[in-house]
Amino acid sequence: MEGVSIFSALLASITFGSLAVFFIGASFSYGFYNAFLHPLSRYPGPLLMRAYMFPLIYQLCTGQIAHNLIAYHKKYGPVVRIGPDALSFISGKAWTDIYGLLPGRCQNLKDKHYFIPGMGGIILSDNSTHTQRRRMLMSSFSARFLEEIQPMLMKYVDLMMARLRERIDEDDTTQDIGKWYNWALVDFTGDFSFGQSFECLEKQDWHPWIKTVFDGITAGFAISQLERYGLYTFLRMVLPESAWKMKKDFDDFVQAVVHTRLEKGQGTKPDVFRNILLNSGGEELELQPLYHDSTSLIIAGSETTATLLTAATYYLLRAPEKQDRAVEEVRRMFQSDVDINMHSVNGLRYLIAVLQETLRIFPPIPGAMARVVSQPEGQMIEGNFVPYGTAVGVHQLAGSLSPRNWTRPDEFLPERWLPENKEEFEGDHHDASRAFSYGPRDCIGKNLAHIELRIIMAKLLLHFDMELPKEMEEWRSGCQPHIVWDKPPLMVKMKRARR
Numbered sequence: 001m002e003g004v005s006i007f008s009a010l011l012a013s014i015t016f017g018s019l020a021v022f023f024i025g026a027s028f029s030y031g032f033y034n035a036f037l038h039p040l041s042r043y044p045g046p047l048l049m050r051a052y053m054f055p056l057i058y059q060l061c062t063g064q065i066a067h068n069l070i071a072y073h074k075k076y077g078p079v080v081r082i083g084p085d086a087l088s089f090i091s092g093k094a095w096t097d098i099y100g101l102l103p104g105r106c107q108n109l110k111d112k113h114y115f116i117p118g119m120g121g122i123i124l125s126d127n128s129t130h131t132q133r134r135r136m137l138m139s140s141f142s143a144r145f146l147e148e149i150q151p152m153l154m155k156y157v158d159l160m161m162a163r164l165r166e167r168i169d170e171d172d173t174t175q176d177i178g179k180w181y182n183w184a185l186v187d188f189t190g191d192f193s194f195g196q197s198f199e200c201l202e203k204q205d206w207h208p209w210i211k212t213v214f215d216g217i218t219a220g221f222a223i224s225q226l227e228r229y230g231l232y233t234f235l236r237m238v239l240p241e242s243a244w245k246m247k248k249d250f251d252d253f254v255q256a257v258v259h260t261r262l263e264k265g266q267g268t269k270p271d272v273f274r275n276i277l278l279n280s281g282g283e284e285l286e287l288q289p290l291y292h293d294s295t296s297l298i299i300a301g302s303e304t305t306a307t308l309l310t311a312a313t314y315y316l317l318r319a320p321e322k323q324d325r326a327v328e329e330v331r332r333m334f335q336s337d338v339d340i341n342m343h344s345v346n347g348l349r350y351l352i353a354v355l356q357e358t359l360r361i362f363p364p365i366p367g368a369m370a371r372v373v374s375q376p377e378g379q380m381i382e383g384n385f386v387p388y389g390t391a392v393g394v395h396q397l398a399g400s401l402s403p404r405n406w407t408r409p410d411e412f413l414p415e416r417w418l419p420e421n422k423e424e425f426e427g428d429h430h431d432a433s434r435a436f437s438y439g440p441r442d443c444i445g446k447n448l449a450h451i452e453l454r455i456i457m458a459k460l461l462l463h464f465d466m467e468l469p470k471e472m473e474e475w476r477s478g479c480q481p482h483i484v485w486d487k488p489p490l491m492v493k494m495k496r497a498r499r
């Protein structure tokens, strides 16, 4: 008997050993093929990333990819292979080739690996559905509609200023300015989209569901990466429904907001849903994509703009001579709130340069909005042939901080955007900074975002004198670029402006 059990143990260990040898051999051959024989093998990149997918997934989940890509592009050049079938680009030409709609070529699809399964609506839809959904939202971003909702925007910006004044008068002079930007923009976006403010400014607190979704963005992104190995589907099957409660509760909240709005009917007060109902011509609306688009509006409409404003405040306050120049410009042009509107702010040349430079140095979506080469015979990107099915993208932060694109790329220099300094910055490639993306799937809200950025910043500089406390000087090094930025609070000392 003992002989038999020794024999089975031996057999088991041989079988296990053979399996292990087979597995190691197969993995090695797979990696060797990818690195040296694959159609993308002529593109340079770190060896392990050329061979296997897991280093990219690991870097995407931990947020290390952004900083690593800056180094990779410095070392390997303008095109870097970052996965067996993934290429990273950084030039202005790559933006047009990857994201643009070029004659005789089909539009590249979004890479679904970057989204949680089940996500949909305008952001993830395939190209033909996208055209339909974009058309449905388009009228809510037209110049005429933006003019119509201007008083609504002013209401929230003025409320933000009034609340800040109250806090300062109560001697609460150091404020987490990013939180205030977020509150004002969340409230406005709620009213703009659904005719309903989320009342963050009123209550001086986060709306619980909005906070939940902001906190969950990075985790959701990591989960989307796990699905490459089928792990999200597996987790959905094995984990109890209670584990998904947060996501379900948020979905329920969005659905309730949509239904409350739909029950009110078209109405006359301007908001996105009034336009949707008006354009639908009385036809019944498909609810599921409407829920997805509503989620996109809440998130895309507030977090990005608030991030940009927070970073612009930081960079300005860190450079007192630039702050003085922006403040002087605003206070010279505007005596009071009534002078500030969506047209008059376009005259703030220096402030606009400050915002442009912040979009470059701190793009609110710091990574790549990945696409998949969708032309069956492949396509040329920046003069390089790229086969069908390859994941491609321009990594925003890597492009923004590359010496190939910019003179003194790591420095915050609004002056580079002013025509009078053209000679000094003649090496700059402005087309390499595309914080709102490019092409038919670029940011539909970019004109609204510019108005929000300029008006909020102008009013803040008009009404308050601000200073960066010493302990905030290194705020930027505490910011982690994931799908959006993970940022520590930016505390700012504020006083009513002395004029």
Ligand code: HEM
Binding pocket: 122, 123, 124, 134, 189, 296, 297, 300, 301, 302, 304, 305, 308, 363, 364, 365, 369, 435, 436, 437, 438, 440, 441, 442, 443, 444, 445, 446, 448, 449
């Ligand atoms: C500084 C502010 C903003 C930045 C940097 C920004 C950035 C972006 C980017 C990069 C995309 C394209 C994603 C891709 O190519 O895959 C996008 C799409 C989008 N953004 Fe923005 N965004 C901002 C503000 C806004 C605002 C204010 C709204 C609306 C209230 C908005 C609504 C949307 C929507 C609905 C899409 C999807 C468009 C489509 O797929 O056709 N964004 N945004």
